[in-house]
Amino acid sequence: MIKSSRRVFTRWITGVFAALWTGMASYPFFRYLISGTQKKQAGAELVTSISMGKVDDFIPGSAKNFKFGSAPALLVRSEEGEFYAYNAICTHLGCTVQYSDEKKKIWCACHGGVYDTVSGKNLAGPPPKPLKALSVEVNEGEIIVSRA
Numbered sequence: 332m333i334k335s336s337r338r339v340f341t342r343w344i345t346g347v348f349a350a351l352w353t354g355m356a357s358y359p360f361f362r363y364l365i366s367g368t369q370k371k372q373a374g375a376e377l378v379t380s381i382s383m384g385k386v387d388d389f390i391p392g393s394a395k396n397f398k399f400g401s402a403p404a405l406l407v408r409s410e411e412g413e414f415y416a417y418n419a420i421c422t423h424l425g426c427t428v429q430y431s432d433e434k435k436k437i438w439c440a441c442h443g444g445v446y447d448t449v450s451g452k453n454l455a456g457p458p459p460k461p462l463k464a465l466s467v468e469v470n471e472g473e474i475i476v477s478r479a
């Protein structure tokens with residue numbers, strides 16, 4: 332009788348530990364699958380506009396990477412002095428794009444994708460689509476970037 336109950340208890344406790352171990356081992360995987368993209372989009376969805384500071388803080392032909400919510404974004408001041416802003420997620424495989432002073436274009440360091448500064452259009456490399464544009468407005472010398 333004692334042997335039998337010990338065996339039952341051993342099986343029961345082994346089953347409990349196996350279930351706990353499986354849960355702990357698989358939790359990060361499922362969490363990653365479910366939340367990664369949704370979190371990025373949710374953070375970006377909450378923000379509708381952001382102040383980027385004063386016009387004079389940006390010389391023509393310069394740019395600044397920033398976060399629009401939790402999503403990477405890029406503000407560019409063209410050589411002509413106009414402002415443009417984009418979602419800075421490369422349309423190829425999702426790397427963060429940046430402005431190249433040398434090329435005077437937006438580029439992706441991952442695979443050499445190139446985008447037009449003024450239109451965000453994909454010009455060279457593997458990106459299949461243009462960058463998603465954000466709206467830029469200058470209000471009393473302050474740059475406001477908002478969802479287009």
Ligand code: FES
Nearest residue numbers: 421423439442444
């Ligand atoms: S991820 Fe940008 S070019 Fe491939």
